[in-house]
Amino acid sequence: MLSALGGIDRLVFVPFAVFDRVAYGQAAVGRFEQVGVRLEVATADEAGRRMIEDALAVFVGGGNTFRLLERLRDSGLLERLRRRALDGMVYMGASAGSNIAAPTIRTTNDMPIVEPGSFDALGLVPFQINPHYIDPEPASSHMGETREQRLKEFLEENDTPVVAIREGAWIRIDGNSAVLGGRAGARIFRRDREPEERVPGASLSDLLE
């Protein structure tokens, strides 16, 4: 992840996906300090909006995607994040922070604990992201849907491709180039097609077209 910063040694951290933003922000500041990166923690006010305007790089942390999207929209940060990221600011997101980089949050795994007004998100990439992807376990007796079944349900109603990344995988996008990093690989789900496996190191640039 740090290599994506290309020498930038300070980040604006967005903790809005978690209820206790102050504690989450403080914990993140400590962790990033250890690797020589200084964090400023964004707040849901004019100071936070200015931080985003001036940021070279932003990291949006995980938690609940519905809460994150609602707070970003209500505080006026969502549109600013989008504009600045499309302008070249480095955008990094984990879990909920990766979900909102997609056109909508319709492929989040999170519980809809708050109503975000709209599911429309940043749309920094033209595909949906499903983080924490878990493969079906044939032996499971649980009657809930598998993740694969859920993503197929998404494709019954939508025709946007989904990149489902397993724990420990990440996507790095630079202009027209997208690469799958980490160690666990990803699965691509498209309407009317069998899911397709991509191994660590594989290009995902075809999905940017």
Add this chain to the structure above:
Amino acid sequence: MLSALGGIDRLVFVPFAVFDRVAYGQAAVGRFEQVGVRLEVATADEAGRRMIEDALAVFVGGGNTFRLLERLRDSGLLERLRRRALDGMVYMGASAGSNIAAPTIRTTNDMPIVEPGSFDALGLVPFQINPHYIDPEPASSHMGETREQRLKEFLEENDTPVVAIREGAWIRIDGNSAVLGGRAGARIFRRDREPEERVPGASLSDLLE
């Protein structure tokens, strides 16, 4: 479940939580026929609205809760179902069909594959329902939240109690009386309180107050 019908031998079945409503409806008709109950399958049109108006009992099947709520609202069935159920019509729901009996769908486990306009649901009971409840597995290496963590996140943002029912448990409500049936028990989550276990056969009437 059949005892809840109290001798009624026909039901209106609502298949809207599933994409292929026709196939789902036909499968349900077959299954209920075997136990001597005749099903009429509701459609998303004037005929469907009339079926709900005239029904003595309705069964809302499982699938995706967001899709179910969106289709019910768009077809004008949501408000009719609510009015008729509060008037004494027998309402039965499984999975997504139980989620929408609560004030909102904020405690569904489903993926938000469509935007239902509002998360407000039938509100036939004053508590939230979380079906397919699974207990935390301490040995799991998956980094996604446990169900308990998700419900605690819900309570960070809302103060409605949640009745989380395990696979094979059900709730039967008759006037001011609510009883937990089935074999697996339930867990009650309330803001600022430890989760509380209820065993099969226990009363849930206190939650109706």
